[in-house]
Amino acid sequence: MYKPVDVDDYIIHNAHYEDMLHHIRGILQQTDLEETIKWYMPTYTIKNKNVISMCAFKNHAGLWFHHGALLDDPLKVLHNAQEGKTKAMRHWKFKDVREIDDDQLLAYIQEAIENEKAGRRVAMSKKPPMTMPRRLALVFETNKKAAKAFQGLTPGRQRDYAEYIASAKRESTVEKRLSTIIPMIEDGKGLEELYRKKG
DSSP states (O other), rough: HHHHSSHHHHHHHGGHOOOOOHHHHHTTTSSOOOEEEEEEEEEEEEEEEEEEEEEOOOOOOOEETTTTGGGGOOTOOBOOOOTTOSSSSSEEEESSGGGHHHHHHHHHHHHHHHHHHTTTOOOOOOOOEEEEEEEEHHHHHHHHHHHHHHHOOHEEEEEEEHHHHHHHOSSSOOOOOOHHHHHHHHHTTTTTHHHHHOO
């Protein structure tokens, strides 16, 4: 995963959507959001609280609204990136800069800002303690580097990996998933990196 040093670097690295990213950034910069880089992408915050991230993938670019489930969404443009898994975040995708109506996009952004200032949050249900899948535990018994890196992950990332392996129905799927995630765990990355690669 490429690690941009700043937003300009991120945009240059995603040259196939450079015009669109510059355009969206210009709209975001009309607000009082603070610009930074988090999770390798431009993220816009209020008092270090995440409000919006700007993202570019292979087939689209757009915005992630971190508490987008609270937005009115009169245009019905917001989508859940991981249906059944993601509760708060919503994604607005664009394939061409000509699809963007500045006033409409700014209205969504301003609503997200007002929600953050008001302290509105999507209520998260409390999850039961994580259960370590046997196959993942066996890997950690022999791969101490991965085991140590796993312990250094946040509880949420640990749970994501555990559920990813536990949800596999066939042994071949388990093996394939393990071969994918072990290098990610060793690098201290979360499973969300996999979804970003898929776009």
